[in-house]
Structure formats: C-alpha cells, structure tokens
Amino acid sequence: MIKTDILIIGAGPTGLFAVFEAGLLKLKCHLIDALPQAGGQCSEIYPKKPIYDIPGFPEILAGDLTNNLLEQCKQFEPGFTLGERAETIEKQEDGSFIVTTNKGTKHQAPVVAIAGGLGSFEPRKPLIDNITFFEDKGVEYFIKDPEVYRNKRVVISGGGDSALDWSIFLSNVASEVTLIHRRNEFRGALDSVEKVQELKNKGIIKLITPAEVVNVVGHDKVEAVVVSQAEHIHKELEIECDHFIPLFGLSPKLGPIANWGLEIEKNAIKVNNALDYQTNIPGIFAIGDVNTYPGKLKLILCGFHEATLMCQAAYQIINPGKKYVLKYTTVSGVDGFDGTRKEAPKQVVKSID
Amino acid sequence: MEQDITIKIIDREGVTHEVLAPTDMAMNLMEVVRSYELAPEGTIGICGGMAMCASCQCYVLSDTKLPEMQDDEEAMLSEAFYVKENSRLGCQIPITPDLEGLEVELAPES
8 A cells, every 4th residue: 555645646747746845845745647657748748849838938848847847846755656547536434545546556645636637548549349359468558668578579550759769669679570650651750750761771670651450360369460551552461470559649538537426527627726626525636637617727837836725735634733834945945855955055144344 | 700700510429510710819620619619628639739639630521722731730640540531630720711611520539
C-alpha cells in the first residue's frame, strides 16, 4: 500500500504544480498516470509545440514546461505510479480513500486530487477485428520495457513521432524492425524522418509504404501480420513477427472516474469554484482541465491557480484546526523533503566610510 | 449580421443542425461545432486545433470550395480511422464568407 498526504490522479502540468504547492505546506504527494511518463498532454500530444500563455514565459515548448515543473517539484520527492489507470476508489472509516489501479496497485491518502485533464489516454486501436484477442499476446500499444523486444521480430505501424522514434530505438534491440505506414510521408520531427531513411537505406529497418496492417495471425500469440499494400497494384503479404505495435496516438477517455459518484457535467467534474475546487464528495478535489464550474477555462494557468487553492483546503483536512499563514517563497525559502534548502541570498549590510 | 454564414452540420447521431458561424472571430469549423456543443466536450478538438488528433474529422458533403489541405492535415488524416475521400479536419478549415452553405458530417469518434 502506497501512503501519502495528497494522492494526485494525473501527472500533467496541473498535477505536477500541485506537488510543489503541497510541498510548501509540508504535504507529500503521489501521482498516478495512465501514461508511462509525466507531462500529460504536454508530453504525449505536443511536446515540441510552443505555448505562449504561461505567465512569465513569452514562449515555452510543452516538453520544456513539463521538465521545468518536474525540476520545480523535485525536492518534494513525489512518488509516481505511471502506466497505470486509477480504477476504483473506496472511502475508509477514518475518512481516507484507497485508490486502486487497473494493475492492482493500492494507494491510500486522506485527500484525493483529480487532475486528470481530458481523462486517461487510451490507445487508438486500429480497426482490425481480432486485435483485442492478441493484446498482451504480442500486440502492444505502448512500449514500456524495450527489453521485451530483444532479438524479437517487431512490426510497428503508424506515421507519427512515436512510430518513427520507436522504430529507430528498437532497431538496436530487436532482431528485425518493420515499419508500416499508409503513406510514404511521415509526420515526425525532421531528424527522426532522416534517421529512419538512413536506417532503411542501410537495410536495418524494413519500410513498407503505402500499406496497412489488416489482420493479425497466430494461435495463442502473434505469429504474423497481414499487410495490404496499395502501391501500383494492390497486394497482400504476410510478415512473420513476434510483436505488432500499432502506434496511432491516444485519445483521452474520462474512464472509470466517471463511476466514482462524482457529479459530472459535459465530461468534466463539477467543483465548488467559490472556495476550494472540492467535488460533491468531501476530500475529493478536481483541478485543471478535468473540472468544470461557471466560467471555466481549460488553460494550464487556471490549473495552476486551482492546484494552489486545493492544497490550502487539503492542509485543513489533514491538519484540522492547525494554524497556518501564507508564506512567500522569496521570504521563507523552500525546504525540500530531501533535505535541500533554497533561499534568497542574505542582504549585504556594509558601511560606507 | 452580414458577417455570419450558415453551415449545415450532421452530428454523430445523424441529426442535422443549421448553424450561424461568425467569419470575423478567427474561428474554425471544429470550434463552431464546439461552440454549439454538437459533439460532447472532450470528444472533439482534443489537441486544441493543431491537426494532431483527428478528433474533429468530418466529411464534406457540399461542393464548397475549401482551403487546400496542408501537409500536417494530410499526414494526420493518413493516421486516422474512418477516413474517406472527402475527409477533412475541422480545425484546419477557417470560417470565411466563402464557406456559406457548407455541409459537413462529423466522422465517428475514435
């Protein structure tokens, strides 16, 4: 059982900033995210795109914002359960909550903050009839541990950054990498496209375009995929492989959170925006894009504000009646849970003769 | 309101909506769909309009002249599902007076 003060569901910008604000109040956080890395949409959908409305940053890449937020909250030593989706929540007699993920990991905290954005990212599965049968039997939509593919024959399909980047990476690990895409053109960073071109020329990556995987073949695990190729004349071929990795991006779904008894409106969780962003269930908060209230704007900067106020309310729940006054980091510095201390340099007082 | 145009949008349930869209607010077709809430929030315009998610895919039913498809839209559609000859991404279609009478159907959610 993982125990913490504030259990944050969603490791996007709002959830990460909540770790920092909670840390200032000496509250510890643990984050759960369905994605294998922190950053939410910022790292999954548009890491290389600029954002222009983060206060104090005239321009910042979404991926850099994620890295900055991780750096900012680092001294408060957040725990992470990544690649797992929060599935159920149970209220305990002492008022705390136990949240269990789809992999069975249990987390307990007196306060739960849902910072789930548009929901947990589910892979977009290609429209192949029997594909669900082969899930975890050679069909994977995420690559969590590249070692699984060592000396295996891998077929990747997709035309974006992740298809390109994983083809490049796995070409050093797998015995055979075949990349299949519906077009000859790829939608990735230029250097990734060039690298794949180079590996293709060297015969390290096999490229089949324009083509599409239309079927998966195998008895109890993936043994081959059927590829339909459309160049010149239409033909179908079978490629023997151990793994088929379709990388067609992810789409967010509110998922199991929708069944937690929270008041939902327009795929978002209703909160009390006049006070603390608490939901209809005391002790459960919703912050960032996942919540809604009159006048709600789905902006990262609004999520930061909501996270800050949520932490104040969480402090009251965790330390009932305990006095607290707002402190400015410039004045009081930042004391990390890892023993580090950041503080403003002392003023130099020196007389002039 | 002379700067408004009329667009016909068939939602994912098959219901036709005739809506007025302003041409002076730098809106695109995806945003018009969202502003009239013709698809549930969170199922359209997920990437915000960067041609990076295809959740605003629609089929163009009228022969309205549309802006030519750019590389990123074409690339995104080549990864999307349920794509047809007349597929476009709504976020890549700015609302201009030329679009008067446009008819589109929203593609299924995927």
